[in-house]
Amino acid sequence: MTAALTKSWRGWLLPFSVVIGAEAWFLFNPILSDTLAAPSKIIRGAVETMMDGTLLRTTYQTLFGAAAGLFIGMAAGTACGIVIGLFWTADRLSSWSVEMLRPIPSVALIPLSLLTFGYGYRMEYAVVAWATFWPFLILTQHALKQIDVRLLEVSRLMGFGIFSRIFKIMLPAAAPRLFTALRLAVGLSLVVAVTVEIAANPQGLGYGLMVAQESLRPDRMFALLIWVGLLGWALNYILVRLEGRLFAHRAPGLAADA
Amino acid sequence: MKRFRVLDIVLGILGLLTLLWIWHLVTMLELIPRVFLPSPAATIAALEWGLVNGDLLPQTLATINRMIQGWLLASLVAIAVGSLIGVSAIARAYIQPTLEFLRPLPASAIIPVAISIFGLNSSMVLGVVVFGAVWPTLLGTIHGFAHVEPRLVEVSRLLQMSRWEFIYKIGLPNAVPDILAGMRLSLTVALILAVVGELLTAQEGLGTAVLHAARSYRAADLYAGILLLGLIGLVSNYGLAIADKRILAWKN
Known part of the structure; x- marks a missing residue:
């Protein structure tokens, strides 16, 4: 997908004509709008948010909230996924509970998180952690199931203990799939963090967007919106490239379907 | 066995x-203090009371209604537009990169824009649900059309099928698995955005119900609402999975 964007001029035509069309429209209809802004105004708005520190501060808050929540979700999800993936009984015992809990939409926990932690980073961590916990749990479990049985037999023959079996055989063998889980969860964590900020938490890019809208500054609003889009796109792009680099030699099809 | x-x-x-x-x-x-975590019995009691005597039932229906409406609208738009883009390799080359760039954009980030266009009302919520739920099905449809067996394309040319005939005789049937996969994802997204929209606009629905419960420290009601939202997610997931199997039965 990114290759299409960088290799062909044709992909650029549509966005460019939208920008030029919008600019021309505002040039011939010079109205002061509360909802839309000319691209040139948006660029000026972007520069403004950069100069007054809004962009840096809100980006830091969102990324920090997303990253810390992601870390908690990853640690808990991978740990539970390993237990479920290793032990048949744990798998069966948890199956119903997982099926019941997983469909709870992360945003439904925003009010609960607000009640428990109040405004601030902690409520954001909690919701992001809940959302990212599930992909790690599921994908870790699947990754462990797909490990070559012979590898496990070898480790048993060599008399490995449970911990060296996990850390020396299983996790390295499952690494490509775990990385895919990470890539998906990174995107998810950003989406959820921004959503929490828009819905409740007065900090970060989501709140910045709401403030720009409420103070009738569409130029700043669209500047932040485009920035959020770029951020999500760039994170995904970096992780896809990294995935290709790290695991190309092991699973040739893996990076291609990204 | x-x-x-x-x-x-x-x-x-x-x-x-x-x-x-x-x-x-x-x-x-x-x-954990009861204010944050009510007992299971209290939660079930709150659920029962809310459904029988309170307004939990109309709120649940309102949220389901919002979710289904937005999802159906988004699916229609996505399948129609997706077919038109997908059927032509030229349209794909021009439009798809932009779509792929827009897809990772958090759909909730569009909410401020939607508020400034529609105001804080239910059409804003519906607009956001549709915007967010369109992407998985749209990209699924395009993918399905782009991966039609080349020999079928040749056959359609030999039979001198018109573009419309190609769309509904070959393209759409071929894209059905991708479309269904997209629609399943879309439904999840639709539920999430319906709830976020309700949290912000105080329209009738479970999102508003749980927010009010949290604001007035009625933890049991809060958990009852979360339970119902989970149930909606669970039932809709299963319903679509079953529909999926039925519709795709001919493939296996």
């Missing part, structure tokens, strides 16, 4: 009951 499945179900229920029991113990010993 059959005995194994019975054992699976028994163990699954046992695990769930154990979880409930732990929840019960935690609240009984007050390890």
Whole structure:
């Protein structure tokens, strides 16, 4: 997908004509709008948010909230996924509970998180952690199931203990799939963090967007919106490239379907 | 084989009951204050009372209604537009990169824009649900059209099919698995955005219900609402999975 964007001029035509069309429209209809802004105004708005520190501060808050929540979700999800993936009984015992809990939409926990932690980073961590916990749990479990049985037999023959079996055989063998889980969860964590900020938490890019809208500054609003889009796109792009680099030699099809 | 499945179900229920029991113990010993974690019994009581006497039922229906409406609208738009883009390799080359760039954009980030266009009302929520739920199905449809067996394309040319005929005789049937996969994802997104929209606009619905419950420290009502939202997600997931199997039965 990114290759299409960088290799062909044709992909650029549509966005460019939208920008030029919008600019021309505002040039011939010079109205002061509360909802839309000319691209040139948006660029000026972007520069403004950069100069007054809004962009840096809100980006830091969102990324920090997303990253810390992601870390908690990853640690808990991978740990539970390993237990479920290793032990048949744990798998069966948890199956119903997982099926019941997983469909709870992360945003439904925003009010609960607000009640428990109040405004601030902690409520954001909690919701992001809940959302990212599930992909790690599921994908870790699947990754462990797909490990070559012979590898496990070898480790048993060599008399490995449970911990060296996990850390020396299983996790390295499952690494490509775990990385895919990470890539998906990174995107998810950003989406959820921004959503929490828009819905409740007065900090970060989501709140910045709401403030720009409420103070009738569409130029700043669209500047932040485009920035959020770029951020999500760039994170995904970096992780896809990294995935290709790290695991190309092991699973040739893996990076291609990204 | 059959005995194994019975054992699976028994163990699954046992695990769930154990979880409930732990929840019960935690609240009984007050390890976590009751304001934040009500007992399971209190939650069930609140759920029952809300459904029978309170307005939990109309709120649930309102949220489901919003979700389904937005999802259906988004699916229609996505399949129609996706077919038009997907059927032509030229359109794909021009439009798809932009779509791929827009897709990772958090759909909720569009909410401020939607508020400034529609205001804080239910059409804003519906607009956001549609915007967010369109992407998975749209990209699924395009993908399905782009991967039609080349020989079928040749056959359609030999038969001198018009573009419309190609779309509904070859393209769409071929894209059905991708479209269904997209629609399943879309439904999840639709539920999430319906709730976010309600949290912000105080329209009738479960999102508003749980927010009010949290604001007035009625933890049992809050958990009852979260439980219902989980149930909506669960039922809609299963419903679509079953529909999926039925519709795709001819493939296997």
